[in-house]
Amino acid sequence: MDIEKVNSMDFGEFVDVFGNVIERCPLIAAAVWSQRPFSDLEDLKKHFFAFIDALPQSGQEGILRCHPDLAGSELRRGTLTAESQREQSAAGLTSLGADERLRLAELNAQYRARFGFPFVLAARFSDRAAVSRELARRLLCPSAQELRTALGEVKKIGSLRLADLLRADPAKL
Numbered sequence: 001m002d003i004e005k006v007n008s009m010d011f012g013e014f015v016d017v018f019g020n021v022i023e024r025c026p027l028i029a030a031a032v033w034s035q036r037p038f039s040d041l042e043d044l045k046k047h048f049f050a051f052i053d054a055l056p057q058s059g060q061e062g063i064l065r066c067h068p069d070l071a072g073s074e075l076r077r078g079t080l081t082a083e084s085q086r087e088q089s090a091a092g093l094t095s096l097g098a099d100e101r102l103r104l105a106e107l108n109a110q111y112r113a114r115f116g117f118p119f120v121l122a123a124r125f126s127d128r129a130a131v132s133r134e135l136a137r138r139l140l141c142p143s144a145q146e147l148r149t150a151l152g153e154v155k156k157i158g159s160l161r162l163a164d165l166l167r168a169d170p171a172k173l
């Protein structure tokens with residue numbers, strides 16, 4: 001899909017296509033549509049990220065709370081979004097043993113209790129061992145730093161999803 005195609009989309013089509021660039025936050029795509037035309041993919045990505053950066057902390061935490069746990073109950077129940085399912089599969093989180101799943105569930109619960117939002121990590125840049133390691137490490141970080149790190153991961157996830165939609169090299173997005 002090229003940028004002319006993106007710029008020609010009406011509101012409904014744009015939100016259908018880009019509504020899950022930021023997990024379960026179609027409002028962001030709805031707001032970005034108003035900024036068209038976009039000069040290129042980089043410009044499109046910048047608008048998604050500028051919206052996130054402009055939110056108050058409560059809104060940024062809200063975005064994090066829209067993310068399902070990694071290897072959590074939604075994965076078990078089969079209720080993840082298609083994108084999240086693919087990402088969690090790519091990191092090997094769909095084939096964890098019972099012990100590993102339990103350990104991740106405990107760490108996820110500790111993280112949520114400490115920060116008030118779920119642990120977010122771009123799973124496609126990771127694997128099952130790195131997810132637990134990173135979760136244990138970030139659990140010890142100061143809250144303000146952790147909010148910044150988590151939003152950085154949301155942006156990595158969004159970049160990869162945009163790259164998939166536009167079939168571009170994520171490094172150039």
Ligand SMILES: NC(=O)N[C@H]1NC(=O)NC1=O
Pocket residue numbers: 023067068069070083084087088118119120121122123124157
């Ligand atoms: N909790 C969390 O990080 N979830 C996200 N990560 C990812 O790569 N896809 C997701 O849904």
